[in-house]
Amino acid sequence: MGRNRIHHATLRVFSLSALFACAFGALALLATAFDFDAFVQLAARRYGARTEQVAGQWRNLLTASRTLPEVERVRKVNDFFNRQITYKEDSEVWGQSDYWATPLETMGRGAGDCEDFAIAKYFSLLLAGLPADRLRLTYVKAKIGGRYSNISIAHMVLGYYPETNDEPLILDNLLADIRPASQRPDLTPVFSFNTEGLWVGNAPGGTSAGSSTSRLSRWRDLLSRMKAEGFE
Amino acid sequence: MSIYRQFWLAIIGLTVLAFAGSFVVSLFTARNYIEQQLYMKNVDNAASLALVLSQLPDKDPVMVELMISSQFDTGHYQEIVLTDPKHQVLVERHYAGDASGAPAWFVRMFPINAAPGTALVQDGWKQYGSIRLVSHSRFAYQALWHGVERLAAWFLLAGGLAGLLGTAVLRFVFKPLHGVVQQAEAIQERRFITVGEPRTPELRSVVVAMNAMVSRLKAIFAEEAARLDELRRQINHDALTDLANREFFMTQLREQLTAAEAAAEGNLALVRISHLDKINADMGHQLTDRLIQHMADVLKRFAEGCDNGVPARLNGADFVLLATGEHDPRRFGETLRQALEEDLVPAWPQLEEMFHIGVVAFRRGDEMRDLLSGVDKALAMAESKGMNALHVLSEEQSMTGSRSAESWRHELSEAIHDGRIRLERYPVLAASNQPLHQESAARMQLDPHGPWLTAGDFMPMALRLKLSSAVDMDVVQIALDHLDQAVQEIAVNLSAETIADWRFNEDLAALLSHNPDKAKRLWIEVPEYGAFRNFDAFRSFCHHLARHGCKLGIEHFGHHFGEIARLAELGLDYLKIDSNYVRDIDSHTGNQEFLRGLCRIAHNVGMLVIAEGVSSAAELATLIELGFDGATGQEITRRVQD
Numbered sequence: 001m002g003r004n005r006i007h008h009a010t011l012r013v014f015s016l017s018a019l020f021a022c023a024f025g026a027l028a029l030l031a032t033a034f035d036f037d038a039f040v041q042l043a044a045r046r047y048g049a050r051t052e053q054v055a056g057q058w059r060n061l062l063t064a065s066r067t068l069p070e071v072e073r074v075r076k077v078n079d080f081f082n083r084q085i086t087y088k089e090d091s092e093v094w095g096q097s098d099y100w101a102t103p104l105e106t107m108g109r110g111a112g113d114c115e116d117f118a119i120a121k122y123f124s125l126l127l128a129g130l131p132a133d134r135l136r137l138t139y140v141k142a143k144i145g146g147r148y149s150n151i152s153i154a155h156m157v158l159g160y161y162p163e164t165n166d167e168p169l170i171l172d173n174l175l176a177d178i179r180p181a182s183q184r185p186d187l188t189p190v191f192s193f194n195t196e197g198l199w200v201g202n203a204p205g206g207t208s209a210g211s212s213t214s215r216l217s218r219w220r221d222l223l224s225r226m227k228a229e230g231f232e
Numbered sequence: 233m234s235i236y237r238q239f240w241l242a243i244i245g246l247t248v249l250a251f252a253g254s255f256v257v258s259l260f261t262a263r264n265y266i267e268q269q270l271y272m273k274n275v276d277n278a279a280s281l282a283l284v285l286s287q288l289p290d291k292d293p294v295m296v297e298l299m300i301s302s303q304f305d306t307g308h309y310q311e312i313v314l315t316d317p318k319h320q321v322l323v324e325r326h327y328a329g330d331a332s333g334a335p336a337w338f339v340r341m342f343p344i345n346a347a348p349g350t351a352l353v354q355d356g357w358k359q360y361g362s363i364r365l366v367s368h369s370r371f372a373y374q375a376l377w378h379g380v381e382r383l384a385a386w387f388l389l390a391g392g393l394a395g396l397l398g399t400a401v402l403r404f405v406f407k408p409l410h411g412v413v414q415q416a417e418a419i420q421e422r423r424f425i426t427v428g429e430p431r432t433p434e435l436r437s438v439v440v441a442m443n444a445m446v447s448r449l450k451a452i453f454a455e456e457a458a459r460l461d462e463l464r465r466q467i468n469h470d471a472l473t474d475l476a477n478r479e480f481f482m483t484q485l486r487e488q489l490t491a492a493e494a495a496a497e498g499n500l501a502l503v504r505i506s507h508l509d510k511i512n513a514d515m516g517h518q519l520t521d522r523l524i525q526h527m528a529d530v531l532k533r534f535a536e537g538c539d540n541g542v543p544a545r546l547n548g549a550d551f552v553l554l555a556t557g558e559h560d561p562r563r564f565g566e567t568l569r570q571a572l573e574e575d576l577v578p579a580w581p582q583l584e585e586m587f588h589i590g591v592v593a594f595r596r597g598d599e600m601r602d603l604l605s606g607v608d609k610a611l612a613m614a615e616s617k618g619m620n621a622l623h624v625l626s627e628e629q630s631m632t633g634s635r636s637a638e639s640w641r642h643e644l645s646e647a648i649h650d651g652r653i654r655l656e657r658y659p660v661l662a663a664s665n666q667p668l669h670q671e672s673a674a675r676m677q678l679d680p681h682g683p684w685l686t687a688g689d690f691m692p693m694a695l696r697l698k699l700s701s702a703v704d705m706d707v708v709q710i711a712l713d714h715l716d717q718a719v720q721e722i723a724v725n726l727s728a729e730t731i732a733d734w735r736f737n738e739d740l741a742a743l744l745s746h747n748p749d750k751a752k753r754l755w756i757e758v759p760e761y762g763a764f765r766n767f768d769a770f771r772s773f774c775h776h777l778a779r780h781g782c783k784l785g786i787e788h789f790g791h792h793f794g795e796i797a798r799l800a801e802l803g804l805d806y807l808k809i810d811s812n813y814v815r816d817i818d819s820h821t822g823n824q825e826f827l828r829g830l831c832r833i834a835h836n837v838g839m840l841v842i843a844e845g846v847s848s849a850a851e852l853a854t855l856i857e858l859g860f861d862g863a864t865g866q867e868i869t870r871r872v873q874d
Contacts, residue, residue, distance in 0.1 A: 136352070159357070164317045167357050181357035191283050192354050 034127055036063065039104070039230045047108035054084055054107045062128050070130060071169075074160050077124045078171045078178055085120070086111045087173055104229045117173035118158045123231070125160075134161045136168070138192035147185075159192060236406050243398035251387045259342065262379055266372045267346045274349030277307070278365040282351030285314075285363070291355050297323045310366040317359045333374030342376065344369050408435045415442055422838030423803035424450055453833055454797040460829040461794035467822035470545040472521060473528030481544035482600075483812045485554060487845070488540075489600055491811070492656075492673060492686045495540060497595045498556035499564045502607040503531065503572070504615075506585045508549035515582075523580065527551060527587075530575045534568060539692065552607075557692065562624045565591035569622045577620070588614040592625045596688060640693045643678045648699065652677040653706050654684070655714065657722070659872040660842060660864040667872075668842070668862040669721035669755050674707050691727065700727045701736040708740060708754075715750045723755035725787055728762020732769035737776050744780040752781040757808060764792045774802045788844065793830065800837045807834055811845025811865070817858075818850040824858060831859035 036059040044052035061080055065073045088111040090099045103120040106112040112120070118137050125135060135158060142155035159168035159181070167181045181187070281303055285296060296314065304312050304325040313324040346369065353360040408430025415427045419442070426443040429436050468480035476484065488494045505511075505527060512520045528545065531553055535541030539557030546552055558564040569589055577586055590610030594603050606625050614623035647653065655672040662668040674691075675684040694700045704726045711724045730736050744751040756777065763770040763786050774784055785806035786799070790813045809830070813823050834841045843855045846865035855863055 138354075161359065164359060189286075189354055189357055191286050193279075193352055 035230055042229060043104060043107065046104070051108045051110075054110075055104070057084075058107065058124070062124060066129055070134070070160075071162065073128045073130065074125065074169065074171065075178055077121055077128060079176075081106075081117055081120050081124070082173055082176055084110065085117065085173075087113065087117075089113055102226045102229055102231075105225070114156045114173055118156045118171070121158050121171050125158075130160075132194055133164075135159070136161065136192040136194045139190045141188040141190060142174070143186040143188075155187070157187065235409075236402060239402055239406075240398065243402070244395060247391055247394045247398075251391060255383050255387060258383065259376070259380060262376055263342055263344060266376065267344055270344065270346030270367050270369060270372060271349070273367050274346060274365050275351075276349065277303075277309075277367070278349035278351040278363045281312070281365065282353045282363045285360070286354040291360060293322070300325060308368040308371070310368045311364075312366075313364045314353070314361050315364070316361040322361055327368060333370045334377035338377055338380070339373060344372050344376070405432065408432055408439070412439055412442070415439070415446075418801075418803070419446065421803050422800075422836075424800045424837070449836075450797055450800060453800055453836065456829065456833055457794055457796045460826055460833070463822070463829070464790075464793055464826045467820075467826065470528075473525055473545050475528050475532070475551070476542065476544035478544065478546045480812065481542065481546070481552060481554075483815045484542055484544075485603075486600055486815070487811055488554060488556075489594065489596060489598055489603070491596075491845070492688060494596055494688045495556035495692055496686075496689045497559070497593065498540075498554065499558060499561045499591055499593050500603060500607050501553040501555075501565060501568055502546075502590045502611045503527070503551040503553065503568075504588050504611060505549040505551075506587060506615075511583065523583075526576060526579065527572075530572060533575075534571050561591050561593035565589060565622045565624045569620070573620065585619045587620055588617075589622045590614050590625065591622065637693075637697065641697050641699075644676075644690065644694055644697060644699050644703075647676050647678055648702050648706060650680070651706070652680065653703065653710065655707065655710050655724075657714075658864055659868055660723070660862050661868050661871070662862045663856045663860060665871075667720050668840075669723050670718075671723050671864050672707070672711060672725075674703065676703070695727060695729055698729075701730045701733045704730040705736060705739060705743075708743065708756075711754060712743070712747055712750050715753055721753040721755060721783075723757055723785075725757045725759065726762075728759060728765055731758055731762065731773040732766050737773060741776055741780065744777065744782060748781070754782040755785060755806070756782055757785040757787040757806075760786050760789045760792055760810070764795060767798065771802060774804070778803060785839075785842075790830075793826075796830075796833055799839075804837075804839050806840035806842055806861075808842045808844050808864075809860075811843075814843045814845055814851060814855065814865070815847070816851070818848070818854040824854065827855075827860075828858045835859070 040052060040055045040059055043055035058080065061076055065076050068076070085106055090113050091097055093099075093109055093111050093113070094101070098115075100119060101109070101112055101116045103123050106116045106120050122135055122137060126132065138157055138159050140155050140157055141152050143149060143152050145151050155174075157173075158171040160171060160178075161168045169178045170181055170184050170187065171178055172184075172187075181189075281300070285291075285299060288295060288299070300312055300314060300323045303309075309325070309327065311324065311326045314322045316322055346367065348364050348366045350365075351363045353363060409432075411427045411430065412435055415425060418425045424446045426446050427439060429439050429443070465474065468477060469475060470477045485500075488498065505523065508520065511523065515523075524545075528543070528551070531543040531551055535543045535553055535555065538553075538555035541553065541555040543551065543553045553568065555564065558567075568591075572587055572589075580586060588611055590607050590613065592603060592606040592610050610623045610625040613625070614621045617623060653674055653676050656675055657670040657672050660668045660671050674687050676690045677684050678690065691700065691703070694703050704724075707724050707726075711722045714722060744754070758770065758773075777784060783805035784802075785804055785808060787808040788810040789807045790810040807830075809827065813827060817823055817827065831841045840861040841859070842862040842864065843851075843860050844864055846852050846855065846863045846867045848867055852863055852867055
C-alpha cells in the first residue's frame with residue numbers, strides 16, 4: 001500500500017532531527033512534574049555518592065534559581081555543567097563513535113562531548129522554567145587553533161534567544177562564559193532546531209513506545225533511558 | 233428450525249465474523265501504518281527543506297519562494313507554508329485539486345490524519361522562520377481504498393466458497409441423520425424397519441440401538457405370534473396330519489355356502505381309507521399313522537392346485553376336500569382319484585384296496601345338511617363300485633358352466649363399460665358402538681335386465697379373464713363418488729391379482745392424489761391369501777399408497793397368523809379377522825385365547841382388529857371383551873337397522 005514511496009521519502013532526509021524534536025517536546029511538557037528527589041536517589045543508587053552529590057547540587061541549583069531572571073538561570077546552568085563535566089570524546093567515554101547520553105549518564109561519568117553538554121543544559125533549562133522557543137540546539141562549524149587556523153570541527157552548542165529577533169547567547173562547553181553570537185566568529189551556524197510546534201500530542205509517530213518511527217531513532221533509546229531516570 | 237439449518241447459519245455466521253474481523257483489523261492497521269509513514273515524510277521533508285533554506289547565504293525573498301515552489305511543484309504536497317518568527321506568512325503553496333483518490337463516504341469514514349511536519353529556518357544566528365509541510369494524502373487514500381476493494385472481493389469469493397463447502401459438508405454429515413430420522417418416524421407410525429449403520433460414531437450408536445430395539449421388538453412379536461399360531465393349530469387342526477379338524481372344516485363349509493363373497497359353486501369330495509381298523513390291527517399303530525399322514529400329504533398337495541382348496545380330516549379314516557374353480561365335478565373327482573392312484577397307491581403295495589371317493593357338486597346357498605348327506609351317499613355308492621372307486625353324485629350342469637369363456641368376457645366387458653356395477657354397503661361398528669366405516673361389496677349386472685350377481689358369482693371369471701383390475705378400479709371410483717355425499721368412511725376390497733398389477737397401482741395412486749381429502753376417508757383391504765401369496769407385490773402396494781393417507785388393511789385374516797411379524801414393517805392400519813375364528817367364539821375358549829393374543833400383538837404394531845361375520849350378540853360381547861376394536865356381520869347390520 002504505497003509503502004515504498006513513503007519509505008524512500010523517509011530515508012532521503014534528515015530524520016534524526018525530527019525525532020530529536022519529538023522526544024524533547026514530550027519531555028518539556030512533562031517537566032513540571034519532575035521529581036528531583038527521586039532523581040538524586042537514582043543517581044546515588046546507580047553511580048554512588050559522588051554522583052549523588054553532583055545531582056544534589058544540580059537539584060538545589062534548579063529549584064533555587066526558579067525566581068531568578070532568565071539570563072541568570074542560563075548562566076548558572078552553563079557554569080554548573082562546564083564546571084562539573086569534563087570534555088571527552090564519545091569513543092573514550094562510551095566506546096562508540098557517537099553516543100547521546102542522558103543528563104544523568106553525563107553526570108554519572110562526569111564527562112561528555114559537545115552534544116552531551118548541550119542536551120544536559122537544554123533539559124536543565126527546561127526544568128528551570130525557560131520556554132522552549134528561546135532555546136535552540138544548533139549544529140555549528142567550529143574553527144579551532146586560533147583566528148588564522150584552517151582546522152574546523154563539527155560541534156554543537158545551545159543558543160539562548162532573549163528576544164525572538166535578537167542574536168542568541170551561546171552556551172558552549174569550549175568556553176567557560178556565555179557570549180553573544182556576534183562575539184563568536186569561530187562558530188558558523190549550520191542548522192538549528194527546538195521543540196516548538198513540532199511535537200503534537202496525538203500525532204502518530206510521536207513518542208509512543210510501540211510506534212514504528214521511534215524505533216528508527218537513537219532518540220528512542222535516549223528517551224527510554226530518560227524515562228527510567230524520572231523524566232516522565 | 234432444523235439442525236441442518238442451524239449448522240448452516242452457524243457456518244455463515246462464523247465465516248462472516250472471521251472475515252469482517254480480519255477486514256476491520258487490516259483496514260485499521262493499514263491506516264495506522266500510512267499515517268505514521270506520512271507523518272515521517274512530513275517531518276523529514278520539512279527538516280531537509282529548512283536545512284537547505286538555512287544554508288542560503290542571502291535570504292532573497294524571490295530565491296526563497298523559488299526554492300519552496302520547486303520543492304512543492306516537484307513533490308507530492310498538500311501545502312508548504314513559511315512563516316516568520318512572529319507567525320506572519322512569508323510564502324505559502326496549497327494544492328487546489330481533488331485531494332482524494334477514494335469515494336467521499338470512504339474518506340469521511342476512514343480519515344487519514346497525519347500531523348504536519350515543522351522545522352526551523354536560520355539566517356546565520358538569527359531566526360528566519362519556520363516551515364510547515366503537509367504531504368498529499370491522495371495516493372494514501374487510493375492505496376487504502378484499493379486494499380478495501382481487494383479485501384471485499386476476496387471476502388465475497390471466499391465467503392461464497394465457504395458457503396458452498398459448508399453446504400456440501402453438511403449434506404455429507406447429515407445424510408446418515410436423515411436415515412435415522414426416517415427410522416424414528418417409521419417407528420412412530422409403528423412400522424418397524426432397520427436402517428444401514430452410518431459412519432459417524434454418535435449417529436452409529438443411535439442407529440445400532442434403534443436397530444437392536446426394532447429387531448428385539450420383531451423377535452418378540454414373532455415369538456408371541458409363533459406361540460399363538462401353535463395354539464391356533466392345536467385348536468383347529470388335526471394333531472396327526474395338521475389338516476383342519478372337523479369343527480374348523482364345518483365352519484369353513486358353512487361360510488362357503490352362506491357368504492355372499494364366496495365362490496358361487498364348487499365341489500366337495502369325501503375320501504375314506506378302506507378298512508383302516510383292519511390295517512391298524514395288521515400293520516400296527518405306527519404304520520397306520522404313516523398311511524394317514526401320507527393320505528393327508530397327497531390331499532394337501534392336491535388342494536394347493538385348486539382354487540380355495542381346503543382339505544380336512546373329519547375322523548379316523550375320513551378326509552374331505554372342498555374346492556372351487558372346477559365346474560365339472562366328474563373331472564374334479566377323476567383328477568383327485570388319479571392323484572391318489574399315482575402318489576399314494578404305489579407306496580403301499582401290501583394293501584390291495586386303499587380308498588373310495590365320493591364327490592358332490594354344490595352351489596352357494598345349498599343346505600349344509602343336504603350336502604353332507606349327499607357326499608355320504610356318493611361315498612357309499614363308490615364303496616359299492618369296487619376297489620379305489622369314485623362316484624360323483626350330481627350330474628347336472630352348473631349355471632356358470634353353461635357359459636363359454638368368450639361370452640363371459642363379452643358380458644363382463646359390457647357390464648364394466650356400461651357401469652353396471654354397484655356397491656352394497658354393510659355397517660362396521662367400533663367397540664364403542666359408533667360407526668367405524670361402511671364395508672362395501674361389489675354387485676354386477678351381467679344382463680341389463682338380469683339379476684345383480686355377487687362377487688362370488690362373477691369375480692372368479694373376471695380373475696380368469698384378467699378383468700379384475702378394471703372391476704376393482706370401478707369399485708374404487710364408485711366408493712370415492714359415494715364419499716361426496718356420505719358422512720361415513722368406506723372400505724373397498726381389492727383382489728390379490730389387482731394389487732400385483734403395476735398399472736392399476738399407478739392409476740390408483742393418481743386417482744387418490746387427485747382426491748386427497750376423500751383418500752383420507754377411504755379404507756382399502758386385501759384378502760389375506762392375496763397379501764401372502766405375493767408378499768413383495770403387497771409390500772410395494774402398501775408403500776405406494778402410504779403417502780395418500782388412505783387406510784390399508786387385510787381382510788379374512790387368521791390363517792397366516794404366524795407371519796404377522798412380517799406385517800409389522802408395512803404400517804398397516806387394520807386387520808379383519810376371518811369369520812371362521814369368530815363363529816361361536818362365545819363358546820370356543822381355545823380360539824378366545826388365540827384371538828386375545830392376536831389383538832394384543834396387532835395393537836402393539838398399531839393395527840385395529842375388526843371381526844368379520846358376527847352373527848349373534850353373544851359373539852359380539854365376547855369379541856369386545858377379547859379386545860376387538862370393531863365388528864361387522866349380520867348382528868351388526870341388525871343393530872344398525874334397529
